[in-house]
Amino acid sequence: MAKMAKGRSLEEFHGPGSIAARMAGDQTSGPIHLHPGEWKLLNACRMGGVCTLGIDNIIRADFLRFLLLGGDKDAPVHELGVQIEGASIVGQLILRGAALPNKIALRQCRVDGKIDLRGANARTINLEGSSIAGLDGEHLELRGDLILRNAQITDCLYLPGAKIAHDLDCRGGEFIGPHGPAINCEGITIGGSALLGESCRASGSVNFNSAKIVGDFDCSGGSFQSGYGPALAISGAEIGGCAKLRDDFSAEGVVELVSARIEGHLECTKGRFNNPNGYALVFDGSQIEAVVFLDRGFRANGVVRAHGARIKGDLHCEGGSFTGAPMKEFIERNNDGTCFALSLNKARVEGKFFLQKCTISGNISLAHTHVGVLHDNSPTIESFYSKIHGKTTLNSLRKQFSRNPEYFKIHEAAASRFYLDGFTYDRLDCAAPHDCESRLKWLYSQPNELLLKEKFRAQPWIQLIKVLQAMGHKEAAKQIAIEKQKHLRSIGKIGDPIISAFHDFYHIFMDYGHRPxxxxxxxxxxxxxxxxxxxxxxxxxxxxxxxxxxxxxxxxxxxxxxxxxxxxxxxxxxxxxxxxxxxxxxxxxxxxxxxxxxxxxxxxxxxxxxxxxxxxxxxxxxxxxxxxxxxxxxxxxxxxxxxxxxxxxxxxxxxxxxxxxxxxxxxxxxxxxx
Incomplete structure (x- = not known):
């Protein structure tokens, strides 16, 4: 009889007289020695049924491994695989590099040791409702699903480089990383969706950097809390569906989607992102082929940053709440603790940018950003203007700039501001304000240093004039252009007395050429x-x-x-x-x-x-x-x-x-x- 590899023969599990016993020095013979639950499992595997046990029934990890590898001629395993409900699995289940021929289902079980699946090859693995000390599946290859629904993993779910043909289902699960990440799926490939929603909880960083996911990345209703590092990292990931961080999604720590590619929507409606001392949501350099939703119950306590992002659809911020925090690089560059709520520097939104009915505490930076259509509203603009200038009229404001600019510098950090230098847009939405007063208040909601002589930025004024003219609002465009020249004169930007005199003549008789x-x-x-x-x-x-x-x-x-x-x-x-x-x-x-x-x-x-x-x-x-x-x-x-x-x-x-x-x-x- 050919010898079998260790752990591949039922004979190893005999009582006295078995191979294992003789190796231990017992030369007497005896029957197969199995726990009651193991006998029941052995019979269920032979019949292709589900072995339902209580949590008090013990199954040795080595015996379970024997069955998962396919058993032998004395203990055949049905093609439906090993299916257990409710058992205590004792010891470490080591399946490193193993080829597991059948489906595996360990539902409602307690595994007191780690499951080692490094380099293993299997079909579907179902650990629904189970409590596991840890799961190491580096470079694991699954031809089906990995189901961890309502499971509890108390050390780390470690799946870097793994390949899962269908879904990774962690809905309702609890993942604890006492000394590091709770979930590490860096570089994972998922042929279906990654599901971490429906009250899924992670205490520790969750890492899906460089992941490739054909379907959705769905964390709707999930809770992610990190003691250090990002609460959720999806940087460099490729997602073929939608990234869903919505419907009571909660993150304590930064959520990073840097340089990610998302073929569907980025949905953060009713999501809560909390990192009051830094960034709450970062998707710098990401390419999103559909719509970004930061609306209707979205709450960010920290900076929302999307520098260099590319959004093919719309960007919705209506009904959202943005509470700013100082940006690290802004502090390092300017030695300034100015709080930013939303920073979209160098981003490109090909659709509409909706910025109305939202609560914003902090600055909005749109420097060198481009949007197809800007859809803001008068209450939002008025809110910014009133925080900065109170009830000051535009004429009085212009006089204040010329008389006492230091007054505004003193109050610079106390109010929310629009950073508009380099901001371009093709048109204003038909529902957005086109009147001169609202748009001037918008322009005067920029940082005061960019409105004063030394660092004055003309581009926001020129862009607004250009768009209003193209849309047929000729009179509003003329009024904005005239106001720009008046402001330049009030801050002493015109030049020497001769040029200033010509400027006055040009104003009095032609309104700077706009009314010949x-x-x-x-x-x-x-x-x-x-x-x-x-x-x-x-x-x-x-x-x-x-x-x-x-x-x-x-x-x-x-x-x-x-x-x-x-x-x-x-x-x-x-x-x-x-x-x-x-x-x-x-x-x-x-x-x-x-x-x-x-x-x-x-x-x-x-x-x-x-x-x-x-x-x-x-x-x-x-x-x-x-x-x-x-x-x-x-x-x-x-x-x-x-x-x-x-x-x-x-x-x-x-x-x-x-x-x-x-x-x-x-x-x-x-x-x-x-």
Whole structure:
């Protein structure tokens, strides 16, 4: 008879006289020595039935191993495999490298030693409801499921590099890692789903880094608590279905999905993520082919971070609660303990980003992030703005920036802020606010240092203007652009006095190029105003013909001979206003100079003062009075002529400036928002 390997023959389990007994020095013969539960199990395996025992029935781990390996000719095992319900398995069950031909079911059992399945090959293993000291399945290969539903593993579920053809079912289980991880499935390959929900509890880190899961990764309703390290780590994993951390999912410690690839949704609805001194949920660099749900009961006490993530669908944050914590690298870089609630730096969301009806305590960083559609709402924006600026109006706020920027620096850390530098979006959702006031409050909810002169960021303003224009909200876009220029002036960002003066001119007459017809209105108003001034000056004979010969032939004030154009105040004003004249009014008429300042009455008094007069005190007194009045009138007329020359010069200068500015604005030589 051929010798069998140790543990592969029923003869080893004889009583006195058995191989085992003779090896121990007992040479007497005897029957097979088995515990009552083992006899029952032996018969059940032969018949293909379930061996139902009480927890007080003992089955030796070595005898169970003999049956799991297929038994022998005296103890055949049915193709339905070994099926036990309720037994105490004593000793370590060592199946390292074994090829287990049949299904294994150890339900509601107590295994007081570890189960060693390293490198083993088996079909389905069902340990539902069992209590196990530990399970080591490194590089285990299963052609079916690994079922640990409602099981308790008190040391560690260790399955790195394992391959499971169907599901890993840990629903309702309890996993304890007293000195390290509770579950280590790094690099595992699962052909079905990984199920760790329905009140599954893990006391210790859970590691699924670099796992490949064809179906879902479902932790809905699970509870994960780590004394050190991440509570749940799925970094680098590939998940063909959805990652479900929802419906009363709870994590005490960071949940990491760094550089993971998820073909379905990332669902965190009603999930609770608690790590108040650091990161609560991190999915940096992850690629999610569907939708991310951080909504409707989602609560994060710690930073939610998704730097560089790629989300093909929507990002839902509506109804979520985000309580911030300081980010480690922000503290190291800026020596600043600013709390962040949500940080999406360099992320890309191709669908909609829903940010409304949520509670946020901390900053939101969208630096260099891109979303397809931004869907926020006025209450969320108002909440941020009011936390920062209280009831301060936008006009008062702009004055405060120019007068006392230090006030805002003092209150910088006390409020939630939007970091918007580099944030781009294709459009605003139709339900999001498009009005100027709401959007300005959004922009003014940025960190104050990014609104002040030294570190001012123009990109958020330019992006908003661009999107509003593309969506057809032209007036709101213009108002935002005008407000931007006003803010630049209030923080002293315009430049030297000459540029500042041009900036003021550009604002008053054209609203920085956004309302060019405003300049036309100003031009018409100045034209008519100056025409009225010139008419009054002409009536006072302060505007005279430019040619002396013509002027000497005037018999009537303001009239020339029949071959000379009559004075027209409207045409005269228009001729001065237009850079290129052609109306000949400014050529033929001009403000009076020299003797022409004197009107006819002044001339009579001037001549009378030098002609002989009748002697006598009364005649002398009358003459002196006339000369004195004439001098006062002459001085007044000289002042009026000086004022008239100033008006004509300024109108001519305005005409040139307005024409050049209008042409430059309409042709694009001067950018509207420069």
């Amino acid at each position: 017809w405003k300049l036309v209105k100003w031009t018409v108003g100045i034209w008519l105003l100056c025409a009225g001034i010139y008419f009054l000056a002409w009536k006072e004979q302060l505007i005279v013909p430019a040619t002396p010969i013509v002027a000497s032939d005037h018999n009537l004030p303001g009239k020339a001979n029949t071959s000379f154009d009559e004075f027209n105040p409207l045409f005269y004003s228009l001729d001065l206003l237009l850079p290129i004249g052609g109306l000949d009014q400014a050529k033929n008429w001009k403000p009076a100079v020299g003797a022409a300042i004197l009107n006819e009455k002044c001339r009579q008094f001037t001549v009378a003062s030098v002609l002989p007069h009748s002697s006598g005190p009364e005649s002398t007194e009358t003459c002196n009075a006339q000369v004195s009045g004439n001098k006062r009138d002459l001085a007044r007329r000289k002042n009026l002529v000086l004022l008239l020359r100033y008006v004509t010069s300024m109108e001519h200068l305005f005409g040139w400036a307005a024409s050049l500015l209008l042409v430059a604005s309409l042709t694009g030589l001067v950018k509207k928002d420069s």
